[in-house]
Amino acid sequence: MSRPQPTSSAPRRDVRIEPGPIRVAIIAMALIFLSVFVVLPLAVVFAQAFAKGAGAFVAALSDPEAWSAIRLTLLVAAISVGLNLVFGVMAAWAIAKFDFHGKAFLVTLIDLPFSVSPVISGLVFVLLFGAQGYWGAWLQSHDVHVLFAAPGIALATIFVTFPFVARSLIPLMQEQGTQEEEAAISLGASGLQTFFRVTLPNIKWGLLYGVLLCNARAMGEFGAVSVVSGHIRGETNTMPLLVEILYNEYQFVASFAIASLLAMLALVTLVVKTVLERRLDEG
Amino acid sequence: MTIELKNIVKKFGAFTALDGVDLKVANGELLALLGPSGSGKTTLLRIIAGLDWPDAGEVSFDGESTLGHGASERRVGFVFQHYALFRHMTVFENVAFGLRVQPRAVRKDEAGIRMRVKELLDLVQLDWLADRYPNQLSGGQRQRIALARALAIEPGILLLDEPFGALDAKVRKELRQWLRSLHSEISVTSIFVTHDQEEALEVANRVVVMDKGQIEQIGTPAEVYDNPATAFVHGFIGESIVLPVEVNQGCVRLGGKSLGIAVADGISGASKLFVRRHDMQVGPIGAGLLEGTIRHVRTFGPTQRAEVALCGGEGKTLIEIDAPRDRTLQAGDIVGLRPQRYRIFAAQD
Numbered sequence: 001m002s003r004p005q006p007t008s009s010a011p012r013r014d015v016r017i018e019p020g021p022i023r024v025a026i027i028a029m030a031l032i033f034l035s036v037f038v039v040l041p042l043a044v045v046f047a048q049a050f051a052k053g054a055g056a057f058v059a060a061l062s063d064p065e066a067w068s069a070i071r072l073t074l075l076v077a078a079i080s081v082g083l084n085l086v087f088g089v090m091a092a093w094a095i096a097k098f099d100f101h102g103k104a105f106l107v108t109l110i111d112l113p114f115s116v117s118p119v120i121s122g123l124v125f126v127l128l129f130g131a132q133g134y135w136g137a138w139l140q141s142h143d144v145h146v147l148f149a150a151p152g153i154a155l156a157t158i159f160v161t162f163p164f165v166a167r168s169l170i171p172l173m174q175e176q177g178t179q180e181e182e183a184a185i186s187l188g189a190s191g192l193q194t195f196f197r198v199t200l201p202n203i204k205w206g207l208l209y210g211v212l213l214c215n216a217r218a219m220g221e222f223g224a225v226s227v228v229s230g231h232i233r234g235e236t237n238t239m240p241l242l243v244e245i246l247y248n249e250y251q252f253v254a255s256f257a258i259a260s261l262l263a264m265l266a267l268v269t270l271v272v273k274t275v276l277e278r279r280l281d282e283g
Numbered sequence: 284m285t286i287e288l289k290n291i292v293k294k295f296g297a298f299t300a301l302d303g304v305d306l307k308v309a310n311g312e313l314l315a316l317l318g319p320s321g322s323g324k325t326t327l328l329r330i331i332a333g334l335d336w337p338d339a340g341e342v343s344f345d346g347e348s349t350l351g352h353g354a355s356e357r358r359v360g361f362v363f364q365h366y367a368l369f370r371h372m373t374v375f376e377n378v379a380f381g382l383r384v385q386p387r388a389v390r391k392d393e394a395g396i397r398m399r400v401k402e403l404l405d406l407v408q409l410d411w412l413a414d415r416y417p418n419q420l421s422g423g424q425r426q427r428i429a430l431a432r433a434l435a436i437e438p439g440i441l442l443l444d445e446p447f448g449a450l451d452a453k454v455r456k457e458l459r460q461w462l463r464s465l466h467s468e469i470s471v472t473s474i475f476v477t478h479d480q481e482e483a484l485e486v487a488n489r490v491v492v493m494d495k496g497q498i499e500q501i502g503t504p505a506e507v508y509d510n511p512a513t514a515f516v517h518g519f520i521g522e523s524i525v526l527p528v529e530v531n532q533g534c535v536r537l538g539g540k541s542l543g544i545a546v547a548d549g550i551s552g553a554s555k556l557f558v559r560r561h562d563m564q565v566g567p568i569g570a571g572l573l574e575g576t577i578r579h580v581r582t583f584g585p586t587q588r589a590e591v592a593l594c595g596g597e598g599k600t601l602i603e604i605d606a607p608r609d610r611t612l613q614a615g616d617i618v619g620l621r622p623q624r625y626r627i628f629a630a631q632d
Contacts (some may be wrong), residue, residue, distance in 0.1 A: 179367035182334050185354045186361040187381035188436055197384070201371040 018272025048256035060106040060254035061261070068234045069258065072150065076225075076238060077218040080157040084214050087164025089155045091200070095166075096173030097181065098170050110166050113159055122156050129155075148230030153238065156224040161214045168210030169203055172280075176202055177242065214277065216269040220262060284344050284439035284472050285310050286331060291340035293326055293496075300326040301337070302496035311470045313463070315487035317477055319519070323496040324476045325364075328442050331474070332359045344439065357440075360433030360471075365446040366425045368417035373429050375413040378403050381436040403431040406465070424456040427461075434469070443475035447482060459486050480520050484508065492516050514628035517557040524563060524602045526556040530626065535627065542572045546627050553630040558622040560605040561586065565612065566619045573620040575602070580612045585611060591620070 018026070050057055060066060091110060095103060110162060124141060127133050127145040146152045180202065184194040200207075222240040229236045237245065239258055246255035286308040293301040301323045309312055316324040329335040331342060333354035335617060343351050349357060369377050378400045381393055391399065404410040407427040417425060426446065433441060446462065447455045449559040454582045464504070466473055476538050479484050483490045492499045492507055492515075500512040511517035530550050536542065537556070546554075568574060575591040582588075586605040589612050593600040604620070606612060 009305065077518060179363050179365065180369055181355070183367040183369070183432075184380065184384070185358075186332055186334065186359060187384065187432065188355045188358070189380070189384040190355065193384045197380070198369055 002165065009075060011119055042263055045256055045259050048252055049260040051256075052208050052253050055255045057257050057260075060251075060257035063254065065234050065237070066242065066254070066258060069237045070261070072153070073219050073239045075150065075153050077215055078158050079154045080161055080218045081211055081215050082117055082164055083158055084165050085207075085211055088169060088214075089253065091166040092169035092173055093195075093209050096176075097178050100264050107170075110163050117162055118223030120219065121159050122224035125152055125156050125159075125228050125242065144242035147228055148232065148236055150236070152228040153225050153236065156228045157221050160221050160224050161217045164217065165207065166212035168206050168213065172206040173199075173204055197237075205276055208272065209276045209280065212269055212272055219265055285346070286440060286472065286474075287332070287341075287343045287346070288327075289341040289343075291327065291342070293323070293330065293335065293337050299331075299496050304340070304493075304496070304498055306491065306498065306501070308472060309472065310472055312472055313466045313486065313488045314474045315477055315483035315490045316474060316493060317480060317483040317490055317520075318493035320478060321495075322493040324493050325444055327493075328361075328444055328474060328476050331440070332361045332442050333357045334361070358436060358438050360436060360438030360441045361427075361443070362429045362433050362443040362446055364448055366417070366429040368429060368432070370417050371417075372419070373403070373413065374409070374415050374417070375400055377417070377428060378432045378435050380432065384615055399435065402403060403435055404432070406469075407431045416588065421454075422450045423458060426450065426458060430465075434471075438471060441471050441473040443473070445477060446475050447477070447479075455482075462486060476581050484520070492519065494519070511557075514557065514630075517626055517628070522560050522603075524558045524560060524604065526558075526600065526602075527630070528554050528556045530554045530627065530629075534567055537573070544572065544622065544625065550627055550629050554574045554627050555630050556622070556625055556627050558625045560603060562587075562602040562624045563602075563603065564621045564623050565589070565606050565610060566621065568617055568619050572622070575618060576621060577612055577618060579614055579618045582608065591618070593620075606610060 017023070040131045049060075091106070094100075095107060126147060128135060129139060129152060130136050130146075131140065133147075136147075146155070180198050181194050185191075189197065219238075220240060221238075222244075225238055225275055226241055226244075229241055230236065230240060231237060231245065233245075243255050243259045243262070246252075246258065288304055290304040290610055291301050291304040296617055304323070304327060306327075307567065316327060318324045320416070326335060330337050331543070333349070333352065333356075336350070345355070365496075369380065372380070379396050382396045383400060385391075399468055401410060404413060407430060409424060409431070412420065412424060412428070417428070420428065428590060430446075443462075447458055450458065459482060462475075475486070485508075487504065490507050491501050494515045500507055500516045502510075502512075507516060507520055511520060514598075518521055526537055528542070530552060532551075533546055533548075534541055535544050535546050535554075535556070542556075573593060575593040578590040579594055580587055580589045585608065587608050587610075589604050589606060591602050593602060594617075612618070
């Protein structure tokens with residue numbers, strides 16, 4: 001590839017490119033910032049996790065408490081991602097493909113979990129399901145445990161992660177419009193056939209993207225879960241909660257070993273997200 | 284299949300898209316809905332397809348009301364303005380879609396579907412594109428695939444929304460002829476929407492001219508062109524010279540001066556005189572009813588077009604006329620003008 005050269009001998013340069021020294025300075029600043037605030041902490045997490053060798057790392061992860069936290073985290077993530085997948089697709093479908101009164105209000109409502117502090121989100125569930133809460137007495141008399149048990153943790157996580165799927169789908173579905181669906185219906189397809197054969201294939205990459213972000217947040221959520229969990233060791237601690245507990249007990253290796261698992265999740269999420277974004281751009 | 288619409292009304296909020304439309308379409312007809320944007324023609328098409336519901340009125344196919352049936356049950360082939368091909372499916376799968384979603388009891392087997400799709404792709408002469416995706420096709424090819432897809436369900440009615448709207452001028456002309464010959468081959472009752480009068484007059488058997496949610500005139504291309512029923516139709520179809528005139532007891536005056544032309548009974552007061560550009564005869568001064576100064580002459584094609592400033596009247600009125608090329612016209616000449624054929628409609632506002 002040869003670029004057209006300027007015919008005059010006078011030095012010319014692309015106006016979009018800054019002079020050399022400025023370029024170097026700007027790039028260096030960005031690199032230093034990223035190293036100190038992003039790469040270094042991540043490196044410290046792994047360094048601390050292996051500070052006393054791989055044996056201590058493996059031992060920390062095979063502790064029954066650690067196992068219980070990992071299982072609970074995976075369970076809660078599976079439930080909340082699964083349900084938010086359904087809710088998110090339904091909400092995005094309704095908003096992008098139909099006109100109705102109160103649509104703007106619904107869109108604002110979807111964003112609510114993002115704008116509310118996670119601690120408040122947790123407290124809401126305490127107020128609803130706690131012993132002194134609205135439904136607390138009834139639940140207690142029927143021996144149903146929501147708060148300080150897995151259901152409460154799942155509820156809080158669902159609330160906090162609700163916007164991800166809907167938010168990633170709404171702009172995509174709005175841009176695609178309703179013509180393909182109308183074409184499918186005029187060709188004799190039922191509502192379900194239209195959804196599974198036309199709508200879903202068109203949004204699959206956007207949907208995966210939303211699910212990925214939703215999952216990352218569901219596994220990493222601390223604030224809301226901390227309020228409703230009750231921190232019962234070996235029972236209601238998720239991975240982020242266990243990290244904090246172990247840290248406060250000066251069990252640094254164990255704490256960072258769990259933390260390194262969460263960091264790994266973050267890295268995998270990043271890689272998959274990049275791949276998905278490329279697929280989304282290709283359409 | 285015949286279509287009958289009775290007193291169709293459709294409102295979008297405060298906007299009335301259709302205001303009492305009555306229309307009968309005969310079996311096998313090729314009908315054009317012609318009108319400016321916002322005249323309600325696409326809404327009417329969508330109501331026939333079942334993609335929109337009227338607020339009042341009746342839609343029946345072959346004499347049976349169809350408003351109880353959804354779009355998926357009406358067996359209406361719909362070709363969308365921007366084709367709406369399924370972007371994640373190949374051309375083959377696009378055309379096969381209507382066959383694959385049929386209930387199991389009536390669905391063809393895989394070999395039957397393949398054969399039918401092949402037939403349709405042959406019909407639109409694009410069988411060599413079967414494995415492509417829609418974004419690999421040109422506009423004209425997409426249009427024809429969209430048509431093949433709509434025909435797959437063996438529709439009783441074929442509806443096309445601005446079928447040539449998004450294509451360039453040359454492809455447009457080819458597709459027009461192609462659509463007309465395709466229609467005579469399969470002779471399914473067809474309605475297409477267009478804002479392009481040339482398209483409507485050239486392709487359709489009958490033209491429905493619409494404006495502001497109402498039908499202005501229904502007729503053959505010759506009827507709507509030669510005998511426009513309303514001022515709107517005269518102004519919309521073909522190019523016309525429009526002059527404001529005053530009618531008083533059968534006497535037509537332009538700017539106070541009597542033109543000495545006849546007017547139909549029942550027209551009185553402020554009116555509009557419509558003359559086709561080529562119906563305004565140019566002659567020497569005194570030979571005409573009107574006089575004017577030629578400003579410009581442009582020559583192209585079989586005629587020459589002159590811009591003439593009319594003398595007298597209020598201010599300067601500029602009109603454009605078409606004259607045969609053998610007549611010598613020059614800028615600056617003062618000429619006499621006589622309308623050969625004209626229509627006078629009462630001014631509506």
